[in-house]
Amino acid sequence: MAQNEVRVSGFGGQGVIMAASIIGKAASIFNNQFATMTQAFGPEARGSSCSAQVVISDDQILYPYVRNTDILVAMSQEAFDKFFPEMRENAVLLYESDLVKLCKLKPGQKSYGIPATRLAEEMGRSIVTNIIMVGFFAAAGGAIGYEAVRKAVEDSVPPGTEKLNLKAFQTGYEYGAKLLGKGGAA
Amino acid sequence: MPEKPRPCGEEHPRSKLLRMDRIPHIWCPTCGIGTVVNCFLEALLATPLNLKKTVIVSGIGCTGRVAGYVNLDSFHTTHGRAIPFATGLYLSNPDLNVVVFSGDGDLSAIGGNHFIHAARRNQNLKVICVNNFIYGMTGGQMAPTTPVGAKTSTTPFGCFEHPFNLPHLAASSGATYVARWTSLHLRRLKWTIQEALSRRGFAFIEVIAPCSTVYARRNKLGTGFDLMKFYKENSVIRHGADTKDVDISFQGKIIVGKFVDVQKPTFLDQLNEGYSKVFGDKYVPYGSEKWHKMKSEFQVSAAKA
Amino acid sequence: MKANPAGVLTGAHFFDGDYACAEGAIAAGCRFLAGYPITPSTEVAERITQRFPLVGGMFIQMEDEIASMAAVIGAAWGGLKSMTVTSGPGFSLMMENIGLAAMMEAPCVVVNVQRAGPSTGLPTMVGQADIMQARWGSHGDYAIIALAPNSPQEAFNHAITCFNLSEKYRVPVLFMMDEVIGHMTEKVVIPPADRIEVVPRTLTAKKPGQYRPYDAAGGWVPEMIQAGDGYNIHTTGLTHDERGYPQMTAECQEKLIKRLTGKIRENASDIIMVDESNLDKADVVLVSYGITSRVAQAAVQQARKEGLRIGQVRLITIWPFPEKKIAELAGKIKGFVVPEINAGQISYEVERCAAGKCLTRHVPAYGGAVHDPGVIYDAFKEVLHAGKTQTVR
Numbered sequence: 001m002a003q004n005e006v007r008v009s010g011f012g013g014q015g016v017i018m019a020a021s022i023i024g025k026a027a028s029i030f031n032n033q034f035a036t037m038t039q040a041f042g043p044e045a046r047g048s049s050c051s052a053q054v055v056i057s058d059d060q061i062l063y064p065y066v067r068n069t070d071i072l073v074a075m076s077q078e079a080f081d082k083f084f085p086e087m088r089e090n091a092v093l094l095y096e097s098d099l100v101k102l103c104k105l106k107p108g109q110k111s112y113g114i115p116a117t118r119l120a121e122e123m124g125r126s127i128v129t130n131i132i133m134v135g136f137f138a139a140a141g142g143a144i145g146y147e148a149v150r151k152a153v154e155d156s157v158p159p160g161t162e163k164l165n166l167k168a169f170q171t172g173y174e175y176g177a178k179l180l181g182k183g184g185a186a
Numbered sequence: 187m188p189e190k191p192r193p194c195g196e197e198h199p200r201s202k203l204l205r206m207d208r209i210p211h212i213w214c215p216t217c218g219i220g221t222v223v224n225c226f227l228e229a230l231l232a233t234p235l236n237l238k239k240t241v242i243v244s245g246i247g248c249t250g251r252v253a254g255y256v257n258l259d260s261f262h263t264t265h266g267r268a269i270p271f272a273t274g275l276y277l278s279n280p281d282l283n284v285v286v287f288s289g290d291g292d293l294s295a296i297g298g299n300h301f302i303h304a305a306r307r308n309q310n311l312k313v314i315c316v317n318n319f320i321y322g323m324t325g326g327q328m329a330p331t332t333p334v335g336a337k338t339s340t341t342p343f344g345c346f347e348h349p350f351n352l353p354h355l356a357a358s359s360g361a362t363y364v365a366r367w368t369s370l371h372l373r374r375l376k377w378t379i380q381e382a383l384s385r386r387g388f389a390f391i392e393v394i395a396p397c398s399t400v401y402a403r404r405n406k407l408g409t410g411f412d413l414m415k416f417y418k419e420n421s422v423i424r425h426g427a428d429t430k431d432v433d434i435s436f437q438g439k440i441i442v443g444k445f446v447d448v449q450k451p452t453f454l455d456q457l458n459e460g461y462s463k464v465f466g467d468k469y470v471p472y473g474s475e476k477w478h479k480m481k482s483e484f485q486v487s488a489a490k491a
Numbered sequence: 492m493k494a495n496p497a498g499v500l501t502g503a504h505f506f507d508g509d510y511a512c513a514e515g516a517i518a519a520g521c522r523f524l525a526g527y528p529i530t531p532s533t534e535v536a537e538r539i540t541q542r543f544p545l546v547g548g549m550f551i552q553m554e555d556e557i558a559s560m561a562a563v564i565g566a567a568w569g570g571l572k573s574m575t576v577t578s579g580p581g582f583s584l585m586m587e588n589i590g591l592a593a594m595m596e597a598p599c600v601v602v603n604v605q606r607a608g609p610s611t612g613l614p615t616m617v618g619q620a621d622i623m624q625a626r627w628g629s630h631g632d633y634a635i636i637a638l639a640p641n642s643p644q645e646a647f648n649h650a651i652t653c654f655n656l657s658e659k660y661r662v663p664v665l666f667m668m669d670e671v672i673g674h675m676t677e678k679v680v681i682p683p684a685d686r687i688e689v690v691p692r693t694l695t696a697k698k699p700g701q702y703r704p705y706d707a708a709g710g711w712v713p714e715m716i717q718a719g720d721g722y723n724i725h726t727t728g729l730t731h732d733e734r735g736y737p738q739m740t741a742e743c744q745e746k747l748i749k750r751l752t753g754k755i756r757e758n759a760s761d762i763i764m765v766d767e768s769n770l771d772k773a774d775v776v777l778v779s780y781g782i783t784s785r786v787a788q789a790a791v792q793q794a795r796k797e798g799l800r801i802g803q804v805r806l807i808t809i810w811p812f813p814e815k816k817i818a819e820l821a822g823k824i825k826g827f828v829v830p831e832i833n834a835g836q837i838s839y840e841v842e843r844c845a846a847g848k849c850l851t852r853h854v855p856a857y858g859g860a861v862h863d864p865g866v867i868y869d870a871f872k873e874v875l876h877a878g879k880t881q882t883v884r
Binding site for chain 3: 205207208238239241243253254257258259260261262263264267269270271272273274275276277278279281282299300303453461464465468469470472477480481483484485486487488489490
């Protein structure tokens with residue numbers, strides 16, 4: 001049974017939950033898999049640390065939580081510090097390279113950084129940071145392919161913003177593909 | 187309704203609108219509630235309203251029992267909750283004329299929050315409050331309307347709390363029709379109820395009524411006749427009075443009349459207007475004929491089920 | 492009958508339990524929601540506010556949960572399928588009128604997305620401690636039905652079940668979700684309307700004059716009317732006879748209460764849904780519901796890997812409680828393990844039904860978090876190795 005346990009983390013307002021939701025939707029609606037997303041809620045709406053878990057599996061998911069993270073998406077230092085200890089041996093870390101300073105990871109663990117916030121600002125819309133991260137996830141996470149994630153982005157963003165968000169997705173995807181030496185878009 | 191045979195062979199003039207199989211009622215001799223009910227029934231008969239679509243909701247207490255005697259669809263709910271129940275009932279079928287009968291304690295103490303919010307929304311309800319300054323059914327305890335100085339079973343040395351001025355509470359909360367009479371003002375009360383029934387919006391009619399068994403007795407105010415005499419001598423008709431000036435002191439003057447009669451969109455008007463603006467033709471106005479058809483699609487008759 | 496396609500969002504969605512519940516209610520024909528905002532249930536109402544305007548539904552945000560529940564009963568009598576949604580503190584306020592709904596036999600659904608209590612407790616975090624309140628929270632003798640979904644898909648499916656049962660038995664049905672299920676997002680498949688079975692609001696075929704609102708004609712459930720159809724019915728929270736008229740006598744009370752409780756008890760086999768697995772040859776049976784039934788799977792998997800024979804009874808219906816099933820199993824097994832996010836509620840029911848024939852081991856979690864599967868696993872071992880019939884707490 002192929003199973004990927006994903007944690008998306010950052011601070012409130014970065015679109016962490018939305019990013020996790022797109023990943024879950026990509027797997028369960030557009031990739032014929034099962035996905036369960038859970039999240040921790042706090043009373044604060046903005047600025048506090050925030051994380052969501054997505055378990056992706058080829059089979060029905062009974063236990064709904066992440067036990068050992070296969071893919072950690074860290075969009076803030078606090079999130080990284082909090083969640084990197086639960087990464088499993090061959091886990092992949094995807095991080096916001098302007099916001100997270102890495103400590104030493106275990107051998108076998110891979111890490112890929114992307115300045116998602118800066119790239120979003122260069123697009124003139126810092127609000128799409130999370131979508132850039134989702135694109136990066138599609139390229140470097142190794143859990144779900146380009147097409148399913150792209151469809152999930154298109155299906156999840158507010159009507160009228162599809163073009164902007166797909167561009168952001170593409171930016172993140174290409175950055176990741178280049179980093180991994182995969183070449184351009186699928 | 188099956189009727190009990192009347193010894194004298196005569197029919198009660200309101201028997202069509204009363205559940206004669208539940209008469210005699212529980213109210214004490216000289217209680218004002220029966221008088222108010224009679225005025226209400228006369229008003230109903232004088233209006234063009236479809237009585238099939240006219241329903242009555244009440245809470246708990248002496249006045250709460252009104253629902254049990256009126257031969258309409260009638261709902262006797264929990265203490266203080268007549269207004270929110272009536273809100274749900276009305277919104278489930280806006281063709282209904284929904285009348286709430288409530289005592290002062292039921293309406294303004296335990297149900298006070300519901301009262302002000304229904305008035306705020308200008309919910310299309312007609313609220314008749316029989317105010318006898320006391321909790322009658324439970325034996326005469328202080329109510330939010332008990333005047334300072336009045337004796338009740340829980341204020342044996344006289345009430346020291348400031349009472350509510352109910353018309354002012356209703357008006358300042360947003361009621362679009364506010365009036366007050368005493369149970370002596372039979373014709374005026376009937377006309378007022380009749381007029382209120384013709385208005386769309388939240389109407390509030392307060393009726394000052396005697397409770398000779400517990401209120402008058404404890405306060406040595408005499409018999410039912412004495413109380414009527416008191417109303418006659420101390421009621422001051424002042425239509426259009428500013429509701430802030432109509433508070434009632436112990437055995438003081440009672441200002442009566444129609445205080446507020448304005449038009450304002452109801453909750454449903456606002457909702458329909460708002461949604462129509464947003465959704466245009468896609469929106470089926472709530473309560474419209476087409477809406478009723480949509481509603482009936484979720485229902486079947488037991489004969490077919 | 493089949494669901495009205497007007498409100499059915501056929502297709503695959505990635506919904507949380509709250510949204511799925513809202514969609515289930517709409518598919519079931521619910522067109523009235525009165526509620527008051529409270530975490531973690533508010534998303535149900537928020538979803539409804541987006542969806543109702545175009546399907547002829549009425550949402551009203553009331554001044555409190557007392558008013559919400561009263562309005563829901565009023566709307567039921569006006570002919571709409573009606574519901575409210577809340578969480579612990581609001582559920583407490585609704586108890587008064589849940590009793591009225593039971594007494595007036597007003598079909599309606601109350602969704603409680605449970606958080607940890609008592610009082611304000613942990614507003615954003617999970618609990619399962621309102622289970623006994625669901626059964627006994629209003630004063631006096633009455634019976635209700637309560638269901639607990641364990642996924643967003645079930646939140647959709649069983650929101651419909653709740654409405655169907657409420658119509659069939661004219662009883663408030665309590666949908667006891669929990670915060671995790673409410674906020675957990677998974678694929679929810681909404682079938683085409685013609686594959687969704689709904690129980691319509693069934694109005695009497697009798698004419699005014701022949702109809703008596705609480706005459707069950709020798710059966711359990713009287714026929715319903717709606718206000719404004721000319722029946723001039725009376726209904727009351729007081730003890731009443733078949734006409735709906737108050738009767739202040741012990742005889743009338745006995746007759747009424749026997750019917751109100753009997754209609755649920757005597758139809759328990761029609762109402763109760765449980766998910767059973769591996770009960771043949773089981774030594775230990777896990778009894779669980781809601782999110783806990785899924786968390787416990789990690790413990791079950793581990794135990795089975797080690798050859799332990801763990802059976803499962805997952806409660807979809809919590810009330811009426813599946814007494815017969817538990818009693819029957821009790822004679823065959825070593826014991827029950829009952830994890831719940833509370834300090835002991837359903838475990839008492841299990842223990843009562845086991846009647847000393849086997850062990851009952853409650854595994855508490857006190858709210859705010861789901862169980863560590865390890866403690867459930869330990870409970871399996873403990874029961875297997877326990878000496879004699881006893882309650883382990």
